[in-house]
Amino acid sequence: MRLAQRVEQLPAYLFAEISRKIADKRAQGVDVISFGIGDPDLPTPDHIVDALTRAAHDPANHRYPESEGLPELREAIAGWYDRRFDVRLDPQTEVLPLIGSKEGIGHIALCFIDPGDIALIPDPGYPVYSVGTVLAGGLPYFLPLTEENDFLPDLDAVPAEIIGKAKVLWLNYPNNPTGAVADVAFFRRAVQFAKEREVAVLHDGPYSEVSFDGYRPASFLQADGAKDVGIEFHSLSKSYNMTGWRIGMAAGNAEAIDALRRVKSNLDSGIPQSIQRMAIAALEGPQDCIEEHNRVYQRRRDRLVAALTKLGLRLRPPRASLYLWARVPEGLTSVHFAARLLDEAGVVVTPGIGYGPSGEGYVRLSLTIPDEQLEEGVRRMEALAASPGR
Numbered sequence: 147m148r149l150a151q152r153v154e155q156l157p158a159y160l161f162a163e164i165s166r167k168i169a170d171k172r173a174q175g176v177d178v179i180s181f182g183i184g185d186p187d188l189p190t191p192d193h194i195v196d197a198l199t200r201a202a203h204d205p206a207n208h209r210y211p212e213s214e215g216l217p218e219l220r221e222a223i224a225g226w227y228d229r230r231f232d233v234r235l236d237p238q239t240e241v242l243p244l245i246g247s248k249e250g251i252g253h254i255a256l257c258f259i260d261p262g263d264i265a266l267i268p269d270p271g272y273p274v275y276s277v278g279t280v281l282a283g284g285l286p287y288f289l290p291l292t293e294e295n296d297f298l299p300d301l302d303a304v305p306a307e308i309i310g311k312a313k314v315l316w317l318n319y320p321n322n323p324t325g326a327v328a329d330v331a332f333f334r335r336a337v338q339f340a341k342e343r344e345v346a347v348l349h350d351g352p353y354s355e356v357s358f359d360g361y362r363p364a365s366f367l368q369a370d371g372a373k374d375v376g377i378e379f380h381s382l383s384k385s386y387n388m389t390g391w392r393i394g395m396a397a398g399n400a401e402a403i404d405a406l407r408r409v410k411s412n413l414d415s416g417i418p419q420s421i422q423r424m425a426i427a428a429l430e431g432p433q434d435c436i437e438e439h440n441r442v443y444q445r446r447r448d449r450l451v452a453a454l455t456k457l458g459l460r461l462r463p464p465r466a467s468l469y470l471w472a473r474v475p476e477g478l479t480s481v482h483f484a485a486r487l488l489d490e491a492g493v494v495v496t497p498g499i500g501y502g503p504s505g506e507g508y509v510r511l512s513l514t515i516p517d518e519q520l521e522e523g524v525r526r527m528e529a530l531a532a533s534p535g536r
């Protein structure tokens with residue numbers, strides 16, 4: 147058997163490495179507290195699960211779904227964008243449900259990237275942007291996100307010869323892993339850049355509903371002209387604790403949406419209809435669960451920011467997303483710091499280097515850890531900070 151080169155090129159999935167390390171420690175009897183993985187620990191709200199159980203008994207939902215999704219779901223998505231962002235979308239042509247947004251983020255590369263084409267990708271960033279690019283035969287060109295620039299890419303710094311070959315610009319706000327946010331003014335700059343340089347904008351926004359201190363994140367589609375140049379990926383996963391159900395969406399430019407629909411209709415057969423019914427219930431039902439979840443995350447954020455600061459890390463409390471992005475003490479790499487914390491306190495954090503070279507010097511902590519475990523993790527970090535010899 148001889149596998150294709152593209153498989154050999156795949157990086158080891160960062161979280162698989164971490165899971166292995168945790169398993170090793172647990173096998174040694176260590177009670178590991180992990181801030182590693184961003185997967186909401188709170189359950190999917192009951193009214194959303196109830197929509198599934200009702201739909202599961204309807205034989206109409208036992209057959210192949212349409213790959214473009216139920217018309218009612220596309221309308222629910224357009225309605226949600228209208229209410230939440232004051233953005234109008236045509237449910238027929240500007241909305242496409244996805245089997246989780248990761249699926250669409252991976253597949254969109256097949257719509258834009260020919261061998262040798264460049265994708266502009268934030269560094270640090272969610273790994274799927276570059277992996278999708280590489281699987282399509284393209285080349286990632288990384289745009290550093292630095293603290294001095296509020297973790298926004300410096301679009302003016304991209305060299306002309308790179309822009310000449312670039313087909314897409316990936317953006318992600320609220321950002322994973324940095325927790326940074328972008329306002330509509332930044333998205334307008336991205337639209338202008340895209341128009342001048344003939345590059346499509348692909349914005350990934352699954353954290354728009356996870357926010358604190360009354361802050362309400364913007365959608366890329368709120369920028370004038372956004373629909374002329376790009377699409378936004380969104381997801382039910384983080385908004386409604388639905389990572390396990392696998393449902394998300396793409397919205398925006400009709401030509402890009404149609405290309406993605408055509409690629410997908412040749413590769414998958416859509417989302418189980420009962421799960422589409424859950425998404426409709428989530429988007430059209432009561433929204434108070436979002437506030438409730440955010441209150442939980444905000445309290446966890448504040449507990450952790452205090453503990454990390456005592457340990458000598460430096461960070462800005464994020465206004466949105468599920469992540470803390472903390473600068474490790476001078477003289478340590480992100481991997482060294484993470485390894486020491488695991489050895490000395492049995493606490494797992496993700497080394498920033500795993501999200502790209504500009505992630506060096508930082509670690510990421512996720513807020514999706516049950517409260518008792520979070521308190522135990524905070525206790526251990528504070529004990530370590532207070533221990534003599536440090």
Ligand SMILES: *Cc1c(COP(=O)(O)O)cnc(C)c1O
Pocket residue numbers: 184245246247248249272318322350352380381382383384389392393394
């Ligand atoms: C969680 C996450 C996604 C994927 O969400 P799914 O809809 O569950 O596939 C996409 N982008 C980023 C940045 C994420 O953190």
